[in-house]
Amino acid sequence: MASSTHMMGSLALGIICLIIVNAIAVAGEQRRLLAESVYDITKYGAKGDGKTDDAMAFVQAFKAGCEGKTPAKIVVPPGTFMMGEVILRGPCKAPPPLIIDIQGTILANPDPSSYSNRMWILVEYVDNVKISGGGTLNGQGANAWKYAGETNHMPVSFTFQSSSNGDISDLKFVDAMGFHSKLIDSYNIKVTKMTITAPDESPNTDGIHLSNATNVEITDSFIGTGDDCISIGTGSKNILVKNIKCGPGHGLAVGSLGKRPDELSVGNITFSSCTLTGTTNGARIKTYHKSPVLTATTIIFEDLTLNDVKNPVLIDQHYFSKTEPEQSSVKISDVHFRRIKGTTISKIPVLLNCSKKVPCSDIELADIDLKPVGDAKSVSSVCESVVGLKTSGVLNPPPPQC
Structure with a gap:
């Protein structure tokens, strides 16, 4: 009986303490607001x-x-x-x-x-x-x-x-x-x-x-513009972009990189669960010719839904480079394109166009299903200067020969 009484007393004391703590917290919040x-x-x-x-x-x-x-x-x-x-x-x-x-x-x-x-x-x-x-x-x-x-x-x-x-x-x-x-x-x-x-x-x-941004989360937003919905530039690391509705515009981009001599490497970037509609590009990495020596690594594009997108999956290391013959020195590696589905107006919806000077490495294509619409009756993929391409799951278009 004494033990039961002791337990009841302890329980009551615990409840009283909890009430006091909550009251102090509420009072503190009220003081803050006041x-x-x-x-x-x-x-x-x-x-x-x-x-x-x-x-x-x-x-x-x-x-x-x-x-x-x-x-x-x-x-x-x-x-x-x-x-x-x-x-x-x-x-x-x-x-x-x-x-x-x-x-x-x-x-x-x-x-x-x-x-x-x-x-x-x-x-x-x-x-x-x-x-x-x-x-x-x-x-x-x-x-x-x-x-x-x-x-x-x-x-x-x-x-x-x-x-x-x-x-x-x-x-x-x-x-x-x-x-x-x-x-x-x-x-x-x-x-x-x-x-x-x-x-x-x-x-x-x-x-x-x-630009030079670290530990950034961009979520639950609608972006429709005349250029990139989101662009990740020099020196940016630990970036999460999730649940973005993008369109019109130029899509989701890492880059452009390598335009200026003082640029820094980028890495650990994830685009997840985004929907792109009527955009020029989908998942894109872009670099200039004649760039400083940089790295762009550990980049993930996953669970993307694309509606009538022109260039759904694109690595372009010849961006804006017609007047510069020297190839890009941006080393792109550990890049994953996963679970990307939808429709495209392009005949080549998967284009991995990397630098001959520093080829891309460890690129993954997994579970990509892109159906042609409009003038694009069939689809194919192209790969240039890629080492270690990894493929898995359903792939439409079929994976390129690198």
Whole structure:
């Protein structure tokens, strides 16, 4: 009996302790919420008439929150705000996380010459930041696209640079002048529930581009633009891209690599469970001729559904290289194309066109089923400069002879 009484007493004490712990946690959360300071850009002079340049109000609200002593939320409220160049620069003194809550629509100044850094909204040197809110960043790029070119890059709508532990979600990007977003020199970033749209004829309007980015997850988003939906550039490692709906555009790309002499190797990149519709390319790796010595290794494209895609599986080491006879020095290895199915408008949906200088090695084709539509009555595959091609499962088209 005494033992039973002791057990009941211990159980009661445990329940009381649990209640106290939960109460402390709730109180702590309430204190955190109460301590949070809100910095509404309209309190810093933003007009929200869609015509007045409200960039400085955004910058001032951010600066006040960044330098505060309590957790900060910078708010762009419902409405339409026109802004030119916006630079949100840390490091911040406010206790993390810093929240940037974009609820309204931000219109870019449509004059591309007004952006001295070829960036519209820049977040730089800011760690532990959450950027969300369901709002829209409209780059108003239609009038700028005619000026875009290989040597004349248009402003990037959103750049996340030299920062860490970023959480970017639930935003809409529309009609960027140049790239819609870039993640540069940053690590530990999650990007999710994004909607990025521009006409398929808009030039160089990549959805999300990575450069020297590490530990990045991009998930559950819709991207349809005039260029790559997602492009993984120099120095990027440990990247997961999952559950992306892509189209129109140029597909999912590693590269281009090797254009500049100071580029770095890339590796450990996975594209998984994505659907591509009406894109120029599906799963693509692209490198330039006359490149620095680099490696692109451990790259996986798996569980992709393709609808009327022109080049479903493509390694192109002769990208944009007609004027440079010297072959690429980017060594591509340990690449896996697995469980890729759907339809293609190409007669050669699997093309592995590697460098003669440094042939691709350890390339896998597994369970690929691509049915021709339109003018493509039958399909085949081509392989050039590949060592150690591995094949398994159902393969349509049949595997190439390397």
